[in-house]
Amino acid sequence: MSSTMAPNVRGVGTPGKRTVYSLCGMCAVRCPMEVTVQDGKVAWLQGNTHDAAIGASLCAKGAAGIAFENDDQRPQTPLIRTGPRGGGQWRRASWDEALDTIADKLKETVAAFGPRGIALSDRGGPFTDLTRTFVQALGSPNYFNHDVTCAGNGHNAGVSIYGFGNEALIPDMGNAKHLVLYGRNLTESLMVKEAKAFMAAVAGGMRVTYIDPRASVTACKAHRYWQVRPNSDYALNLALIHEVLKQEAYDQDFVERFVTGMDALRAAVKDTTPEWQEPHTGVPAAQLRAFVTEIAGQRPRVIFHPGWFTARHKQSFYVTRTTLILNALMGNLEAPGGLVIAKVAEQVGRKSLKPLAARAPKVEEPRVDGAGGARPQWDPHSGALHQLFAALESGKPYGMGAYFAYRHDPITALPDTEALKRALDQLKLLVSIDVRYSETGWYSDVILPESTYLERANILAQLPGPVPVFAMRDQAIAPRFDSRPAWWIFREILHRMDIKEVLDFETIEELWSYQLEGTGVTVADLRETGIVRLADAPKVTPRDQLRFPTPSGKIEIESDRLKSAGLSSLPPYEPKQAPTGDRFNLLFSKTATLAHGQSLNNPLLGEIAPEQCLWIHPDRAAPLGIRDGDEVEISGGGNYVGRLKAKVTPWIHREVVFMLHGYGATVPLATRALGVGVADQRLQHGKLYDFDPAGGGCALTETLVRVQPAAKQGATA
Amino acid sequence: MSIYILRHDEANCIACHACEVHCKTNKQLGPGPAPCKIISTGPIDVGGQPRMRFVFMPCFHCEEPWCVKACPTGAMQKREKDGIVHVQSALCVGCKSCIAACPWGTPQWDPATNKAVKCDYCMDRLDAGLQPACVTKCVTGCLSFGVANEVPDPRRERYARYLFAEPPGGAREAP
Numbered sequence: 001m002s003s004t005m006a007p008n009v010r011g012v013g014t015p016g017k018r019t020v021y022s023l024c025g026m027c028a029v030r031c032p033m034e035v036t037v038q039d040g041k042v043a044w045l046q047g048n049t050h051d052a053a054i055g056a057s058l059c060a061k062g063a064a065g066i067a068f069e070n071d072d073q074r075p076q077t078p079l080i081r082t083g084p085r086g087g088g089q090w091r092r093a094s095w096d097e098a099l100d101t102i103a104d105k106l107k108e109t110v111a112a113f114g115p116r117g118i119a120l121s122d123r124g125g126p127f128t129d130l131t132r133t134f135v136q137a138l139g140s141p142n143y144f145n146h147d148v149t150c151a152g153n154g155h156n157a158g159v160s161i162y163g164f165g166n167e168a169l170i171p172d173m174g175n176a177k178h179l180v181l182y183g184r185n186l187t188e189s190l191m192v193k194e195a196k197a198f199m200a201a202v203a204g205g206m207r208v209t210y211i212d213p214r215a216s217v218t219a220c221k222a223h224r225y226w227q228v229r230p231n232s233d234y235a236l237n238l239a240l241i242h243e244v245l246k247q248e249a250y251d252q253d254f255v256e257r258f259v260t261g262m263d264a265l266r267a268a269v270k271d272t273t274p275e276w277q278e279p280h281t282g283v284p285a286a287q288l289r290a291f292v293t294e295i296a297g298q299r300p301r302v303i304f305h306p307g308w309f310t311a312r313h314k315q316s317f318y319v320t321r322t323t324l325i326l327n328a329l330m331g332n333l334e335a336p337g338g339l340v341i342a343k344v345a346e347q348v349g350r351k352s353l354k355p356l357a358a359r360a361p362k363v364e365e366p367r368v369d370g371a372g373g374a375r376p377q378w379d380p381h382s383g384a385l386h387q388l389f390a391a392l393e394s395g396k397p398y399g400m401g402a403y404f405a406y407r408h409d410p411i412t413a414l415p416d417t418e419a420l421k422r423a424l425d426q427l428k429l430l431v432s433i434d435v436r437y438s439e440t441g442w443y444s445d446v447i448l449p450e451s452t453y454l455e456r457a458n459i460l461a462q463l464p465g466p467v468p469v470f471a472m473r474d475q476a477i478a479p480r481f482d483s484r485p486a487w488w489i490f491r492e493i494l495h496r497m498d499i500k501e502v503l504d505f506e507t508i509e510e511l512w513s514y515q516l517e518g519t520g521v522t523v524a525d526l527r528e529t530g531i532v533r534l535a536d537a538p539k540v541t542p543r544d545q546l547r548f549p550t551p552s553g554k555i556e557i558e559s560d561r562l563k564s565a566g567l568s569s570l571p572p573y574e575p576k577q578a579p580t581g582d583r584f585n586l587l588f589s590k591t592a593t594l595a596h597g598q599s600l601n602n603p604l605l606g607e608i609a610p611e612q613c614l615w616i617h618p619d620r621a622a623p624l625g626i627r628d629g630d631e632v633e634i635s636g637g638g639n640y641v642g643r644l645k646a647k648v649t650p651w652i653h654r655e656v657v658f659m660l661h662g663y664g665a666t667v668p669l670a671t672r673a674l675g676v677g678v679a680d681q682r683l684q685h686g687k688l689y690d691f692d693p694a695g696g697g698c699a700l701t702e703t704l705v706r707v708q709p710a711a712k713q714g715a716t717a
Numbered sequence: 718m719s720i721y722i723l724r725h726d727e728a729n730c731i732a733c734h735a736c737e738v739h740c741k742t743n744k745q746l747g748p749g750p751a752p753c754k755i756i757s758t759g760p761i762d763v764g765g766q767p768r769m770r771f772v773f774m775p776c777f778h779c780e781e782p783w784c785v786k787a788c789p790t791g792a793m794q795k796r797e798k799d800g801i802v803h804v805q806s807a808l809c810v811g812c813k814s815c816i817a818a819c820p821w822g823t824p825q826w827d828p829a830t831n832k833a834v835k836c837d838y839c840m841d842r843l844d845a846g847l848q849p850a851c852v853t854k855c856v857t858g859c860l861s862f863g864v865a866n867e868v869p870d871p872r873r874e875r876y877a878r879y880l881f882a883e884p885p886g887g888a889r890e891a892p
Contacts, residue, residue: 058735607749
């Protein structure tokens, strides 16, 4: 038997009907799911009914998992590039050859730059123990998640004030009286459980205030919609805090016991009155006052949603920071209708999964992006990926030679494709490990086809929450092509680098048993229900035991960590100039049927994806001669020019145009998505190294574009 | 009409289009036919707030279905016991008369089989004691199904709650 035989082909094609528990893989939310397998084929997918929060529900993307599985337009064997990078010339390779090629290039990289010259990025989530362990075992500190284009600013803001990232805050919408959303478009940037809880809470009488330059579907479900100027939400928050303090609309007892730095807060918002913010945000001062009066009667059951995607502008970090201050002022932490702090196993008297990372020696090298070192404000567990590319171009602070993009497509996710490709050109080795043809895959040296989420098992996941759980993605069916699961791929690469012990598991069951050691939970338990709850009921921390993992044990409005980075804890608002003429800020988002660049090539999702159009306000469209339905040209300053139809509507701010993200793909083998629509990331020209210095997140919504009517085909001058 | 009602509670819908894909995967349909469809319009201004309309279009399962009358082969049928209008695929010759006859454009053309296909409330699932695919997996639970008059109408309950819960500030809106 060859050493590279697939470990996931046995025992899954048996006749008859069975139920397999899994976690959906059609977007990064990874909803708990049950798979009905009939004679070795997927017959039905639905939510895992053992998790009451989701029930049988599944979104369009989740349901389209069957179409994805049956699609041939995905990598079917390892591929090795034969022409120039991005040239689209490949040859099929055996796993042995592909893995040997990778190991040779890794050895070259280590010889030139040391082990620290190897990097990997993924999309975060519950399975990163594997990817982190792989990078650590190689001797590199340079693991990255995707957070510079997602939650990084918010996460780091959370750490600076509460001592943990804001992903550990779970809104208790079912008991809330008012939810405030800063562009958190939770009916379209869809997480099934969250959307379900939201709509149930709205039906039950929860009030919703939605803040966004564009009226999304979520705005249409809200009771109050503020069409703010782009990137002005920090000014809004400073004024909200001013008014909350002025009206004494805050929980004085909570603040006295659990918050430090109130004097600094009062000083920072002394002059940020409702009138002061009005020209910055466009929100009438009287409306802001009325809002504060309303929530004064509703607290502590008022939630200011800390958001997920916060890679917006260069003060986004402070937007989340002040949002978290507003929650503290409401006194809503660990209170019904407020923010529940997610618990890990140990907090409910149980034991966490045993980390794979414990099997690899610690790496003491500083990170290439400075996270946790020269940049103490950035969490070294997630890093800041654009700084990998900066290092590739400059060779500083040290040289990098190899990069694994694991189920991550930085060329679609990060701004300015041309700049990014220039950086990637410096690599000795670029590997894409994926279930589909991504833009990054097409630019890489080796594509390793991972088995799909239905064809593979993952390492076990542990999800902190009101009740922490362990979750299993078990293998449902045999792989259709010559693909492998990630744990096996990383093990095989390590073996070729003579690192044998760290991932030395023969089967996924053996690996799971290691993870479960001492937890009191068995593989059989997880196979039975997919999800194992580690407590019977949510545990609410009694007020006298509430402590935050900060140096003072309290919520810290002034942060020493920020001070040590030379950053203010609450800087003044930086006013934004309004773009005029044919210039606009470019905003982007998705719909409930789209997951970034992943969905358009799916036969069932592509057909229901909306035609991409450019939202533009009538008052700005008219002087440019643009009418509803006209074709327009949009450019971001680089060579790339997009053409799409205008949607002229007052439900977008005058300073902004908007389009959907995930379009404009260029991979020829993904024929259904090829050339459909415009790639907003290619309009974000010059933005690759433009980021919020405090949070590290990209400043994507600061992108300025030019819009003009498209030149008529065949028109004469 | 069939004895059933497939109710769409628009206020609780987010136009996520999951119902369309749930339906298609149960019928093993590829691109093209859409036995049910969510049609969105807006946003428009309603009392100063942005509002969208979401209209759910499955089959109405008419009492005297135009499609059944138009079908020359007897493939389009109304089931005796519960009034479900469905296509018996083996009898369908793909003439598209049903598609032309239906006032709402409900029957769909399946290019994979060259036959008509339509919403049949997932008869296969009903007969197995289950709910239609779209209802079973709806994200928000805005779709409900059952024998007419036996399933509670969420709108009445919501209206009652609305009368009871007067929000502060007086700015309230009909549900």
